Amino acid sequence: MAKDLYDVLEVSKGASDQDIKKAYRRLARKYHPDVNKSPDAESKFKEVQAAFDVLSHSEKRARYDQFGVTDDQMGGGSGFGGFHGGGGFNDAFGDIFESFFGGSRSGRGGAGSQVGEDLRYDLTLSLEDAAKGVTQSITLYYLDVKSGSTRSCKQCKGTGFVEMVQRTILGSISQRSACPVCYGTGGIEREKKQKTLDIKVPAGVDTDMKLRISGEGNAGIGGGPRGDLFVVITVKDHRTFRRDGSDLILNLRVPVTQLVLGTTVRVPLLEGESDLKIPAGTQTGTKFRLKGKGIKRLKGGSSGDLFVVVTVDIPKEVSKDERRYFEHIANLRRDDEALKTFINTLK
Numbered sequence: 001m002a003k004d005l006y007d008v009l010e011v012s013k014g015a016s017d018q019d020i021k022k023a024y025r026r027l028a029r030k031y032h033p034d035v036n037k038s039p040d041a042e043s044k045f046k047e048v049q050a051a052f053d054v055l056s057h058s059e060k061r062a063r064y065d066q067f068g069v070t071d072d073q074m075g076g077g078s079g080f081g082g083f084h085g086g087g088g089f090n091d092a093f094g095d096i097f098e099s100f101f102g103g104s105r106s107g108r109g110g111a112g113s114q115v116g117e118d119l120r121y122d123l124t125l126s127l128e129d130a131a132k133g134v135t136q137s138i139t140l141y142y143l144d145v146k147s148g149s150t151r152s153c154k155q156c157k158g159t160g161f162v163e164m165v166q167r168t169i170l171g172s173i174s175q176r177s178a179c180p181v182c183y184g185t186g187g188i189e190r191e192k193k194q195k196t197l198d199i200k201v202p203a204g205v206d207t208d209m210k211l212r213i214s215g216e217g218n219a220g221i222g223g224g225p226r227g228d229l230f231v232v233i234t235v236k237d238h239r240t241f242r243r244d245g246s247d248l249i250l251n252l253r254v255p256v257t258q259l260v261l262g263t264t265v266r267v268p269l270l271e272g273e274s275d276l277k278i279p280a281g282t283q284t285g286t287k288f289r290l291k292g293k294g295i296k297r298l299k300g301g302s303s304g305d306l307f308v309v310v311t312v313d314i315p316k317e318v319s320k321d322e323r324r325y326f327e328h329i330a331n332l333r334r335d336d337e338a339l340k341t342f343i344n345t346l347k
Contacts, residue, residue: 005064008051013065017056024052034124034234059178114160114184116143116218116227123231125201127238131270131295133203140197140229143190143218152187155179160186160221185221199231204246204298209233240268246304247294253313254278267308269293276308284312 006013009023030036031045054060121140151158156179166173178184197216205211210230217227235243242249250267262280266273267290274290287309294304318326330336 003047005051005054008047009055011055015055020052020055024048024056028052032122034122063180114221114224116220116224118227119217119229121229121231122234123199123201124234124236125205126236127241127243128270129201130205130233130235131203133205134201136199136201138197138199138231139194141192141194142216144193145219146189146191149189150187153179153182153185155181156186158186160184188221190219190221197229201231201233202298203296205233205235206243206245207233207235241270241306243295246297248304248306250306250308251311252308253311254282255313255315259284259310259312267306269306270295274306278310282310284310286310 006015009015009020009027011019011023015023027048028045031041031048033042033045036045054064119140119142121138123136123138125134125136153160156162160179160182161176161184162179163174163176166175179186197213199211199213201211210232213229213231215226216229219226240250242251248270252265252267254263254265258278259282260280262278262282264275264277267276269290274293276288276290278288287307290306290308292303293306296303315322
């Protein structure tokens, strides 16, 4: 027995469009295979996508509420439910992208003409590649018009729509809607194909940014234009640097003696190294700025900064000689008395 789509999205049957979008975003993030490594994450991610495809589309949702099955289960759908290739996900549910990109592109370009669905591809980059920009080759699946396919639907005579006339006390009202047999295709069939594209990723991209590749989505219906491809970026965490917009943050542990006496160290950059002067008496938590050593900004062409945050590296164990020297310094500085005096000021 097929799962209830409302249960899949964890919403009630009377949920608003906004509630459905919020639920989809939450669950898509939760079960995305790049984030969730559990064995069933991918299947749940696809279930969530499929449920959103139906419930976010007014006509599909109405048919599901009426008949209790989806278009594919009714036997008239394309059967193209989303595929993954080259390490990322792309799906053919065009209406899903309303939640990501702020609007559906399912408008019509004339009788029986419909824009092809947009596709999504998730691309994961290293911080280095995101900072300098890269050309990435990706492979994905898409829908193209099947060779020899013609308008063959007898219900709508290949137009893709039907007209219904309703009589009211104000007269007859004519309403045009998608054909319930061919679902607006006019009988034209599409088939799954595979292609490889070289995607130019600009320097400075960050997680959740989207690159729009015009005309690389699914083929339109009835002569309609192709949809677009949206490449959604994820930048992996770095073992050395933490990113804050266009700035980078480096945590640097420095021996207590070097903070007391001062020193100059070579700190790593994303590319190369740079000298950093640490003055004598530097306190733990001090932040040093290396201007322009961060990540290039997408707009403006300038680069962010690298901030080096210094923390004291206190040894957990010391030798007898080291302990004797530390005790000697403590006695010279009368640190014990200084600590007692400070505590008394707090009372």
